[in-house]
Each structure stands twice: as C-alpha cells, then as structure tokens.
Amino acid sequence: xxxxxxxxxxxxxxxxxxxxxxxxxxxxxxxxxxxxxxxxxxxxxxxxxxxxxxxxxxxxxxxxxxxxxx
Numbered sequence: 294x295x296x297x298x299x300x301x302x303x304x305x306x307x308x309x310x311x312x313x314x315x316x317x318x319x320x321x322x323x324x325x326x327x328x329x330x331x332x333x334x335x336x337x338x339x340x341x342x343x344x345x346x347x348x349x350x351x352x353x354x355x356x357x358x359x360x361x362x363x
Contacts (some may be wrong), residue, residue, distance in 0.1 A: 309354050316347045 323340040331337060 303356065305354060309351065312347065312351050312354070316344065316351065319344045334341060 319340055322345060323337065326336045326340060
C-alpha cells in the first residue's frame, strides 16, 4: 500500500493574510468602479473575475490548513 504524509507549508498563514489584503483591495476597487459607474464590460467584469479567483485560492489554501478528519 501507499502512505501519504502531509508536510506543513511554511508561511502558509502569512500568505493567507497577504491574500486577504489583496482580496480587500480588489473589493475596494470594485466598489469604487461601481460608485463611479464605470462601464461594466471595461472594468468591473475583470475585477469581478479576479475577485472570484482570489476567493477560490483562499478556499483552496484553507483546505490545506484544515485539520484532518478523524
């Protein structure tokens, strides 16, 4: 059989903190774009797509740091 061992990723929590800050910046840009009524197709859509990707990356990293099921 095979044995799988998970190795802790050094600095993962720090990276998630930095990722959270990046998410906040993109959310602020998106809010500003909406407030100024920029055309959705020129600015808002790309920010929305970027934000979705950042949230997905954060979820993936959260899965790596979750305790193993018992």
